[in-house]
Amino acid sequence: MSAEYRIGDVIQTRKPHPCGNDKWTVIRIGADFKIKCLKCSRIVMLDRETFLKRVKKIVQRADNLS
Numbered sequence: 234m235s236a237e238y239r240i241g242d243v244i245q246t247r248k249p250h251p252c253g254n255d256k257w258t259v260i261r262i263g264a265d266f267k268i269k270c271l272k273c274s275r276i277v278m279l280d281r282e283t284f285l286k287r288v289k290k291i292v293q294r295a296d297n298l299s
């Protein structure tokens with residue numbers, strides 16, 4: 234499942250961050266995922282299972298893997 238996500242992808246979560254934003258950039262992929270809030274820039278670390286549950290959809294694909 235997680236192989237479909239890439240660093241740099243913008244994802245939408247089912248529940249918004251307390252700041253009101255629900256879009257995040259994926260900044261780390263692995264046993265743990267890190268996502269960065271696009272509004273307040275706070276970084277949240279989630280285990281893979283929690284990440285997969287929280288993601289609603291991919292908003293924008295990373296353009297490149299560099």
Ligand SMILES: [Zn+2]
Nearest residue numbers: 250252270273
């Ligand atoms: Zn936020």
